[in-house]
Amino acid sequence: MKLYRPHLLKHSLNVANRIRQTASVAGLSALRVAKGEKPDAYLLKETFEQLGTTYIKIGQFIASTPSLFPREYVEAFQGFLDQTTPLPYSYIAQVLREELAVDGLTLEERFADIEEQPLASASIAQVHVARLHNGDEVVLKVQKPGVETIMQTDLGVLHGVTKLLELLMPSMKFASIAPIIDEIRLRMLAETDFIAEAKNIRDFQQFLSVSGNTRVVAPTVYDELTTKRVLTMSRLHGVSMIDERAMRQYCNDPAQVMADTLNTWFASLMLCNSFHADLHAGNLMLLTDGRIGFLDFGIVGKLKAQSWRACMGMMQALQDNNYRAMAQCMIDMEMTKGENHVDVSSLAADLQRMMQTIMAEDIAFTSGVPFNTKEQADELNKMMLEIVEVGKRHGIHFPRDFALLTKQLLYFDRFMRTLAPDMDMFSDHRVAMLGRPDSISE
Known part of the structure; x- marks a missing residue:
């Protein structure tokens, strides 16, 4: 046992130092508020930035989940989706x-x-x-270095942070902080295991092979040079898919590239062991040979094919104003604790009342214009919040990975506004929502 004492002592000192650092940063922020500074989204962002790894990840979650967080916080944390300060x-x-x-x-x-x-x-x-x-x-x-210790320590004191979040974000009336923190904890710990990420890459490559998809590629993993903390992969050369001018050097139709990307991702929901749940601007590129590169498989989700079909059915039912079908799809999506516990007619009636109220108040839902502007996207997020609230009253809860799927759809929305502003993800003939591999252009 004595052999382990130096290691345990070092670990304990690291934990104590991290707690002291966290308390110091939080104390300085509290002092700023006490002196009269407004406790707004940007103060919280500065505090998280100073606290580092764990809190930056929370900021990224806030920035990429507008359906749960107020707009001012989503916008304030957008910078966390980009690169962080590098280490020497x-x-x-x-x-x-x-x-x-x-x-x-x-x-x-x-x-x-x-x-x-x-x-x-x-x-x-x-x-x-x-x-x-x-x-x-x-x-x-x-x-x-030290990421795992920092994260474990931070996650241990996040109960206090949830109180801070609730204080600074009173407009989060529909969001329950505790489940969000639990979700972040699971995701973050998974991201520290590069052996698991290597497996995610291999699963995706097998899916591409089985589906005959030659338009998309993922890096090749060098297993002999990969450990839990180091992942060695082949380098892919390309340009960002939010830079349309750069893309036109390597393709004739950026909108078709977007359609191929969507079709590959939708097909992976049905045919792959997991789906890529973090395809933001830094993890998706058009390669110099014209193919599409999917990068960074640290965050993946799993969704049963039945749940995805039900999700698409719910979207279609919403578009058709068929509230009973919408209610049934919510049940089929396994969003409930048991089908027998939900009164379909009552749920449908609540959904109808909710939508009629929204449509009476918000012209964005009655204009017939696709959700292409920021204001209309905000209205769509508001509608999703209302659906969540109605569902809660009927014992309905979203599957754990449904939030990841929703977040990824929002990422795609950002790409589409740049590459294909006229494309409607849910009705464009080039996009196969149920993931037919043969829909990908050659």
């Missing part, structure tokens, strides 16, 4: 040595060259370009 390479090199300089081989024997300037930096990991001795160009996704 010396910290990254230490992790690489600990993970890969094993079996008698040095880091120099593993790699011919590693670029010290990072290609990207996120809250949990940093990405560096490297070259193997056989000439292969690869990228190294390296977990930042």
Whole structure:
């Protein structure tokens, strides 16, 4: 037992230091409020930024979930979806040595060259370009030092943070903070296991192979150079899919690229072991050879095919004003604790009353114009909140991964406004919502 005491002592000191740091930052923010500064979204953003990894992830969740959080907070945290401040390479090199300089081989024997300037930096990991001795160009996704200890410690004190969130966000009348924190905790811990992420990539590649999809590609994993804290993959070259001008260098029709992306993702809901749940602007690119690159499989979800069909049925029923069918689809989606516990007629009547109230108040729902503007998108989010509230009264709850699916649809909405503003995801003939592989153009 004595052999483990130095390690335990170091861990305990790290935990104590993290708690002290958290208390210090939170105390300074509280002091600013006491001196008269408004406790708004931007003060909370500054506080989270100073607190680092865990809180940046929470900020990303807020920024990407407008159906749960007020608009001012969603907008304030948008910057968290971009890159974070990188660590000096010396910290990254230490992790690489600990993970890969094993079996008698040095880091120099593993790699011919590693670029010290990072290609990207996120809250949990940093990405560096490297070259193997056989000439292969690869990228190294390296977990930042101390991330796991920091996250575990932070997650242990988040009960106090939920109180702070409730104080600073009184307009969150429909959101229950505790389940959100639980969801974030599960996702964050999963993101620290790069072995699991490597498996997610292989699952997706198998799906592409089985479905005959040659339009989309994911990086190749180098298993012998991959551990829980280091993921080594082939490097893909391309441009961001929110830069239409850059895309036109490698494709003739950005809208068709968007349709192919959507069709691949929808097909993965039905045919893959998991679906990519984090395809924001940094994780999706048009490659220089014209193919579409899906990157970073750290966050994935799982949704039964029956649930996805029911989801699409609910959307169609909503469009048709068929509230009984909408209610039945909510039950079929396994959003309830038991089909026998829900009165379909009563649920349908509540949904109808809700929609009639919304349509009477909001011209966006009666104008016949697709939801392409920010204001109309906000109205759509408001409607989703109302549906959640009605569902709660009938014992209905969304599946855990349904929030991930909804978030990804919102990401796609952002892409479509840039690449295909006239495309309607739910009715365009180029988009197969139920995921037919043959809908992807060759």
